[in-house]
Amino acid sequence: MQRASRLRRELHLLTTEPPPGITCWQNESGLDHLRAQILGSADTPYEKGVFDLEVLVPLRYPFEPPKMRFLTPIYHPNIDSSGRICLDVLRLPPKGAWRPSLNIATLLTSIQLLMNEPNPDDPLMADISSEYKYNKQAFLRNARQWTEKYACQTTMFQTSKTPDEEKHQTEANPLRDSNISQKRKGSNISRFSKKLCSET
Amino acid sequence: MENSDSSNKGSTDQSEAQRRSQLDRLDREEAFYHFVNNLSEEDYRLMRDNNLLGTPGEITEEELLRRLQQIKEGPPQQSSEDSRAGAESTEDVSNGDSIIDWLNSVRQTGNTTRSGQRGNQSWRAVSRTNPNSGDFRFSLEINVNRSNGNPNPETEAEPSVEPSSGEDLENNQSDTETPRSESPPVVRQSGSEMSPPEEVNEEAFPQRGQRRSRSRSPEQRRTRARTDRSRSPLNPVSEPPRRTHHNTSPPMPDVSPAIEAEGSSRTRQHMVIRQHATTSEMPSENAVLLSAAEARPAPQAVASAETNGNTETTPSGQRPPTIVLDLQVRRVRPGEYRQRDSIANRTRSRSQTPNNTVTYESERGGFRRTFSRSERAGVRTYVSTIRIPIRRILNTGLSETTSVAIQTMLRQIMTGFGELSYFMYSDSDADPGGPAPNPNVEMTEPPSGNSSSSNEVPDPGSGESYESNNEVGAVAGTRREGRNARGSVTFEESGSLPFLSLAQFFLLNEEDDDQPRGLTKEQIDNLAMRNFGESDALKTCSVCITEYTEGNKLRKLPCSHEYHVHCIDRWLSENSTCPICRRAVLASSNRESVV
Numbered sequence: 001m002q003r004a005s006r007l008r009r010e011l012h013l014l015t016t017e018p019p020p021g022i023t024c025w026q027n028e029s030g031l032d033h034l035r036a037q038i039l040g041s042a043d044t045p046y047e048k049g050v051f052d053l054e055v056l057v058p059l060r061y062p063f064e065p066p067k068m069r070f071l072t073p074i075y076h077p078n079i080d081s082s083g084r085i086c087l088d089v090l091r092l093p094p095k096g097a098w099r100p101s102l103n104i105a106t107l108l109t110s111i112q113l114l115m116n117e118p119n120p121d122d123p124l125m126a127d128i129s130s131e132y133k134y135n136k137q138a139f140l141r142n143a144r145q146w147t148e149k150y151a152c153q154t155t156m157f158q159t160s161k162t163p164d165e166e167k168h169q170t171e172a173n174p175l176r177d178s179n180i181s182q183k184r185k186g187s188n189i190s191r192f193s194k195k196l197c198s199e200t
Numbered sequence: 201m202e203n204s205d206s207s208n209k210g211s212t213d214q215s216e217a218q219r220r221s222q223l224d225r226l227d228r229e230e231a232f233y234h235f236v237n238n239l240s241e242e243d244y245r246l247m248r249d250n251n252l253l254g255t256p257g258e259i260t261e262e263e264l265l266r267r268l269q270q271i272k273e274g275p276p277q278q279s280s281e282d283s284r285a286g287a288e289s290t291e292d293v294s295n296g297d298s299i300i301d302w303l304n305s306v307r308q309t310g311n312t313t314r315s316g317q318r319g320n321q322s323w324r325a326v327s328r329t330n331p332n333s334g335d336f337r338f339s340l341e342i343n344v345n346r347s348n349g350n351p352n353p354e355t356e357a358e359p360s361v362e363p364s365s366g367e368d369l370e371n372n373q374s375d376t377e378t379p380r381s382e383s384p385p386v387v388r389q390s391g392s393e394m395s396p397p398e399e400v401n402e403e404a405f406p407q408r409g410q411r412r413s414r415s416r417s418p419e420q421r422r423t424r425a426r427t428d429r430s431r432s433p434l435n436p437v438s439e440p441p442r443r444t445h446h447n448t449s450p451p452m453p454d455v456s457p458a459i460e461a462e463g464s465s466r467t468r469q470h471m472v473i474r475q476h477a478t479t480s481e482m483p484s485e486n487a488v489l490l491s492a493a494e495a496r497p498a499p500q501a502v503a504s505a506e507t508n509g510n511t512e513t514t515p516s517g518q519r520p521p522t523i524v525l526d527l528q529v530r531r532v533r534p535g536e537y538r539q540r541d542s543i544a545n546r547t548r549s550r551s552q553t554p555n556n557t558v559t560y561e562s563e564r565g566g567f568r569r570t571f572s573r574s575e576r577a578g579v580r581t582y583v584s585t586i587r588i589p590i591r592r593i594l595n596t597g598l599s600e601t602t603s604v605a606i607q608t609m610l611r612q613i614m615t616g617f618g619e620l621s622y623f624m625y626s627d628s629d630a631d632p633g634g635p636a637p638n639p640n641v642e643m644t645e646p647p648s649g650n651s652s653s654s655n656e657v658p659d660p661g662s663g664e665s666y667e668s669n670n671e672v673g674a675v676a677g678t679r680r681e682g683r684n685a686r687g688s689v690t691f692e693e694s695g696s697l698p699f700l701s702l703a704q705f706f707l708l709n710e711e712d713d714d715q716p717r718g719l720t721k722e723q724i725d726n727l728a729m730r731n732f733g734e735s736d737a738l739k740t741c742s743v744c745i746t747e748y749t750e751g752n753k754l755r756k757l758p759c760s761h762e763y764h765v766h767c768i769d770r771w772l773s774e775n776s777t778c779p780i781c782r783r784a785v786l787a788s789s790n791r792e793s794v795v
Binding site for chain 2: 003006008009010024031062063092093097099101103191193
């Protein structure tokens with residue numbers, strides 16, 4: 001109901017005081033199509049990675065949670081190969097925990113937390129989850145590999161970056177997204193090969 | 201915003217236009233809040249309940265004002281009259297109007313009893329709204345005093361033997377024992393709904409009983425309907441669709457979901473028992489009415505029977521046909537949803553087109569309607585069922601025309617329900633074991649060609665006896681009328697007939713299997729409300745992230761969190777927890793509150 005003004009306020013807050021490690025901005029295609037980036041936290045296998053997310057704000061926002069999805073492939077028990085995120089605050093009650101007092105910034109922070117603390121007991125990716133549980137070393141290795149492969153490609157030479165620079169950089173690289181989406185198409189295969197790799 | 205502009209230098213014009221439209225929108229939003237804040241509580245409620253508030257920023261203040269005045273001036277009776285003139289006005293449509301008028305008032309009042317007379321039919325309707333559960337129930341009794349002269353060219357051979365109500369129970373059972381060859385052998389015990397001992401069992405072992413009633417009874421019902429028909433001459437055209445239904449809906453695949461769904465939440469068991477409670481309570485009610493009807497003399501019914509050219513022997517010495525409708529609308533709860541979403545229903549709906557689909561299925565002594573909608577190209581299908589028992593009080597006395605009238609009216613109502621983009625479930629109060637199976641009702645079926653003309657109302661399983669073309673016209677007329685009525689109030693949200701706006705509160709969220717359930721408007725209205733005063737500390741509504749300004753109406757939840765009235769009302773209509781602390785707003789819903 002209060003979508004437009006609320007979104008405006010949220011975006012204002014996101015640009016003026018974004019949560020650490022998180023950026024979010026409006027996509028060119030309109031008010032309800034946002035992009036976000038989450039920086040992998042230190043001491044996690046996602047460190048140094050920059051993870052792109054797509055944020056779709058539904059018409060019924062804030063009575064319905066925004067839809068969030070990883071665009072960057074990420075090796076994580078709760079995030080599947082098409083980027084979907086298994087997180088309660090992204091879903092409506094009673095199953096989920098979304099409520100209108102949450103907002104895009106808090107959701108992105110929650111996702112960042114989820115990246116730091118996977119929840120293997122509520123897995124979306126069963127194999128990754130069991131790996132996380134029973135073979136943490138392998139999981140860390142794989143996750144780091146994926147991070148390097150997909151999330152660091154264009155940011156490797158950047159040492160310290162401000163959110164603004166990041167943003168310009170992603171937008172200057174439209175190819176990057178298409179690359180990723182192509183990869184995603186074959187993601188099942190790549191996942192299998194990954195698995196094979198990790199097993200050998 | 202700034203960002204997008206800077207990154208978007210190529211399309212500055214576009215973003216400029218976008219920005220301007222956004223600014224306009226914001227202005228309108230401001231105006232909206234202004235308007236809402238200035239509404240009296242009564243007016244606010246009126247507008248909210250009629251779904252006239254729309255979305256802030258989309259409608260201008262003038263428009264809101266206009267709507268308010270319109271709704272205040274009176275529910276769309278006027279317009280429905282007008283449109284009826286345009287529509288093919290038959291007696292039955294007009295009868296429907298009066299009911300619809302009444303329904304219009306129901307949504308505002310809650311518990312009412314109304315009676316009235318329209319044409320040759322007098323009706324009495326009682327509605328009850330349970331503020332705790334949000335159930336809405338109304339029963340309707342219609343007396344037809346004389347023929348309404350609606351021709352029913354479709355000749356029907358009446359089964360010569362109409363079971364008397366006394367024999368009826370036996371008949372039921374024999375029906376189930378002689379299913380058609382194509383139907384799986386339905387065990388007699390599956391008629392659990394009708395035999396009291398079984399019911400006891402079910403209550404004792406809800407898991408098992410549930411499953412039985414859930415997974416088998418639809419099948420069984422159909423069998424029964426079918427066998428009914430096999431006893432009576434069939435309209436050959438209509439048989440194929442029915443069979444296709446059956447063929448396209450293999451019951452087995454869904455069994456496991458059903459079982460799985462049984463993951464025994466307490467609510468669900470509760471629902472089942474309740475269902476039984478209603479079923480068992482119904483017969484007696486009907487019985488009362490039955491005897492009452494028998495007491496009345498009704499010579500006029502003869503005429504109607506004659507006019508419709510039935511081969512039915514002119515019933516001599518009939519009593520006035522009385523039709524009793526008992527409709528219960530209930531919010532779908534997650535568990536219940538699965539429970540109801542029984543094999544037959546679900547699979548049937550899959551076999552339909554992915555649009556809104558409406559199916560009538562004839563039932564013993566009444567008809568049942570299932571409507572469903574697959575959204576996003578069949579990704580998920582919701583099914584709800586309305587089952588309305590139409591009792592023929594007289595074995596032979598009720599004319600076809602009468603039933604046409606009544607059924608058209610019912611259809612009107614139900615079509616209205618079906619047109620909602622929301623789904624609700626209406627509990628069936630049919631007593632399956634009840635007396636007076638109605639061969640009249642069961643017998644004829646409209647050709648399936650119906651569906652094309654009356655858009656999404658295919659009628660493959662309808663056991664209504666009417667002349668199909670006329671009927672379609674009538675239905676179409678009804679629809680037109682509904683549209684017009686809606687038009688007069690200019691609903692922006694499509695798909696809601698005005699008289700059904702109470703269904704707002706049966707709104708279901710379409711995203712999730714686990715439907716969130718909200719509060720009823722009564723429950724919401726019971727929550728404390730106050731005006732934001734100047735002296736209050738600066739605070740922000742966490743739903744719209746807007747600071748309160750003086751004169752804002754705030755609603756305070758039991759957890760003492762406050763929000764704008766219009767913000768929280770909308771949330772609470774679909775959810776039952778506080779947006780900030782997630783505490784259940786109602787004590788009773790505690791067990792359902794999250795974690």
